[in-house]
Amino acid sequence: xxxxxxxxxxxxxxxxxxxxxxxxxxxxxxxxxxxxxxxxxxxxxxxxxxxxxxxxxxxxxxxxxxxxxxxxxxxxxxxxxxxxxxxxxxxxxxxxxxxxxxxxxxxxxxxxxxxxxxxxxxxxxxxxxxxxxxxxxxxxxxxxxxxxxxxxxxxxxxxxxxxxxxxxxxxxxxxxxxxxxxxxxxxxxxxxxxxxxxxxxxxxxxxxxxxxxxxxxxxxxxxxxxxxxxxxxxxxxxxxxxxxxxxxxxxxxxxxxxxxxxxxxxxxxxxxxxxxxxxxxxxxxxxxxxxxxxxxxxxxxxxxxxx
Amino acid sequence: xxxxxxxxxxxxxxxxxxxxxxxxxxxxxxxxxxxxxxxxxxxxxxxxxxxxxxxxxxxxxxxxxxxxxxxxxxxxxxxxxxxxxxxxxxxxxxxxxxxxxxxxxxxxxxxxxxxxxxxxxxxxxxxxxxxxxxxxxxxxxxxxxxxxxxxxxxxxxxxxxxxxxxxxxxxxxxxxxxxxxxxxxxxxxxxxxxxxxxxxxxxxxxxxxxxxxxxxxxxxxxxxxxxxxxxxxxxxxxxxxxx
Numbered sequence: 001x002x003x004x005x006x007x008x009x010x011x012x013x014x015x016x017x018x019x020x021x022x023x024x025x026x027x028x029x030x031x032x033x034x035x036x037x038x039x040x041x042x043x044x045x046x047x048x049x050x051x052x053x054x055x056x057x058x059x060x061x062x063x064x065x066x067x068x069x070x071x072x073x074x075x076x077x078x079x080x081x082x083x084x085x086x087x088x089x090x091x092x093x094x095x096x097x098x099x100x101x102x103x104x105x106x107x108x109x110x111x112x113x114x115x116x117x118x119x120x121x122x123x124x125x126x127x128x129x130x131x132x133x134x135x136x137x138x139x140x141x142x143x144x145x146x147x148x149x150x151x152x153x154x155x156x157x158x159x160x161x162x163x164x165x166x167x168x169x170x171x172x173x174x175x176x177x178x179x180x181x182x183x184x185x186x187x188x189x190x191x192x193x194x195x196x197x198x199x200x201x202x203x204x205x206x207x208x209x210x211x212x213x214x215x216x217x218x219x220x221x222x223x224x225x226x227x228x229x230x231x232x233x234x235x236x237x238x239x240x241x242x243x244x245x246x247x248x249x250x251x252x253x254x255x256x257x258x259x260x261x262x263x264x265x266x267x268x269x270x271x272x273x274x275x276x277x278x279x280x281x282x283x284x285x286x287x288x289x290x291x292x293x294x295x296x297x298x299x300x301x302x303x304x305x306x307x
Numbered sequence: 308x309x310x311x312x313x314x315x316x317x318x319x320x321x322x323x324x325x326x327x328x329x330x331x332x333x334x335x336x337x338x339x340x341x342x343x344x345x346x347x348x349x350x351x352x353x354x355x356x357x358x359x360x361x362x363x364x365x366x367x368x369x370x371x372x373x374x375x376x377x378x379x380x381x382x383x384x385x386x387x388x389x390x391x392x393x394x395x396x397x398x399x400x401x402x403x404x405x406x407x408x409x410x411x412x413x414x415x416x417x418x419x420x421x422x423x424x425x426x427x428x429x430x431x432x433x434x435x436x437x438x439x440x441x442x443x444x445x446x447x448x449x450x451x452x453x454x455x456x457x458x459x460x461x462x463x464x465x466x467x468x469x470x471x472x473x474x475x476x477x478x479x480x481x482x483x484x485x486x487x488x489x490x491x492x493x494x495x496x497x498x499x500x501x502x503x504x505x506x507x508x509x510x511x512x513x514x515x516x517x518x519x520x521x522x523x524x525x526x527x528x529x530x531x532x533x534x535x536x537x538x539x540x541x542x543x544x545x546x547x548x549x550x
Contacts, residue, residue, distance in 0.1 A: 181399035190385035190415035
């Protein structure tokens with residue numbers, strides 16, 4: 001490892017410790033905010049691992065997340081809680097692989113629409129199954145506290161960052177960047193583009209399902225309409241783009257300010273949330289095309305720092 | 308002629324009712340530079356695209372050292388040892404010059420990774436006269452330099468057969484002589500090259516043999532001097548009156 005990598009590792013470990021200690025020094029209000037931020041940080045960072053280099057915008061987060069919440073809803077009484085995120089991750093990865101095999105031959109807007117439709121389809125299937133069996137929603141009453149949910153998310157976050165760092169150095173990560181630049185060239189260079197894309201698409205699928213499983217106790221009552229809400233997919237995309245997908249730290253730089261902003265919006269203008277979300281999206285695309293990462297790189301270049 | 312490294316047999320490609328390549332066969336020997344020439348629309352690029360796996364022939368076989376290439380996807384063809392450049396240069400715009408070349412080294416026929424790939428890419432860029440441009444974004448390059456980077460990327464996998472699709476097109480006279488010298492140096496180090504080309508000077512000075520195509524069919528084969536004086540070839544290029 002280079003000295004620079006060692007320095008970055010120490011900084012990352014210190015920040016992680018600072019995050020992990022939030023329940024100790026923060027108020028309950030900040031713990032709640034912290035849990036929401038941790039959730040979006042994990043979702044947006046894992047989303048960017050795939051969608052950042054390939055430029056394939058996935059709106060499937062809600063599908064995987066919802067599957068995760070239902071894993072907990074169905075399993076929390078019979079299985080130890082720690083096993084549920086693992087099972088959810090496994091199911092999420094398999095579902096992502098299946099979706100990937102079908103959709104990753106699609107490009108551009110077709111892929112976007114399909115992933116959006118996926119969440120809706122899974123929701124309809126779950127609703128149908130519930131109707132057949134006479135259920136509506138489920139109560140998830142556990143002894144899991146907010147603080148434990150938060151710690152699970154921070155742990156998962158650390159794992160996602162580590163994984164992202166490893167992928168970034170690997171041939172798979174390099175292959176994905178080449179695919180994002182020019183898929184035809186990628187094929188002619190010897191990259192099995194379908195395999196590379198499916199392999200990496202499984203990461204956000206597994207992670208989002210695990211996050212759903214961890215967060216289910218927070219909702220207490222889960223039903224398809226809330227568990228598979230498409231809003232979640234859009235929020236993740238907007239936060240990741242606000243932060244920028246070019247660097248591993250990009251998405252979280254978008255998650256923190258956006259979660260705070262969202263808190264203000266939902267409190268001050270609860271009826272206009274979608275409108276304001278749309279405006280925020282337009283502003284990001286027009287004013288900050290590369291997100292905070294792009295802005296940071298531009299400033300560094302202008303003021304003579306090292307790129 | 309030594310044992311052929313690449314054998315095309317009765318290769319045909321139909322796009323709907325259009326026959327772009329019609330029953331074409333030829334061999335390429337190891338260390339040979341073979342030109343595919345012919346008027347516009349004669350099926351040269353289609354031939355290159357079939358060899359490189361961009362699309363499958365409708366009929367016929369293309370063998371590389373006995374291994375069938377026809378119908379294989381491009382990434383498998385690449386791993387078996389065929390590298391190519393594109394008629395319109397295709398670099399990876401968000402990657403630096405050296406990363407573009409490392410991309411060629413990392414996944415193809417002979418794989419290199421990490422420091423080894425970087426070292427190898429540096430060596431190639433130095434050889435092609437791009438030693439100063441390694442860390443530059445590709446958007447900062449001149450036209451001939453983008454072509455050099457693409458060539459370096461193709462060479463980075465150490466291919467058995469290199470396909471150059473009009474690599475010399477669009478160069479000015481000075482650049483052209485540089486470009487021809489560059490390909491000649493590849494030929495001298497023993498590379499097997501198939502080039503599609505319109506520049507006659509390049510064909511005369513570089514090719515051991517040529518295949519001439521017209522309207523999808525092979526109409527002549529031989530040394531450049533032979534085929535360029537062939538009546539059939541002159542008729543294909545210039546029309547009946549001049550033949």
